[in-house]
């Protein structure tokens with residue numbers, strides 16, 4: 001079953017897990033108000049833009065006893081970026097910071113059952129924004 005046609009007319013195939021995380025994103029902050037409220041209670045925040053497409057990802061973390069207690073985000077990105085960040089957030093919550101930092105874009109993509117090659121850069125956004133959020137958190141320690 002084909003999903004979406006790219007600008008070149010080629011079809012992109014999305015796994016069931018990508019679709020699930022896109023249509024039911026976990027840990028997403030849907031509104032500006034939600035993000036504003038959450039950011040006040042967060043321990044760190046990180047933002048990255050994608051040079052490949054100009055999209056923006058913002059991630060917030062809460063930390064307790066050196067573990068990621070919570071991870072939420074907002075994105076002005078595509079379906080792949082939403083699915084990848086949703087998956088990433090479920091992977092890091094509960095992990096020690098050091099272990100969460102080891103998760104790569106490739107790990108996220110594998111957990112999603114793959115992404116179209118042209119969409120791989122979208123999965124890097126979560127990973128990079130998270131690293132910045134950890135850096136931000138560490139500044140206050």
Ligand code: FES
Nearest residue numbers: 053055077078122
């Ligand atoms: Fe920009 Fe996916 S195309 S984040």
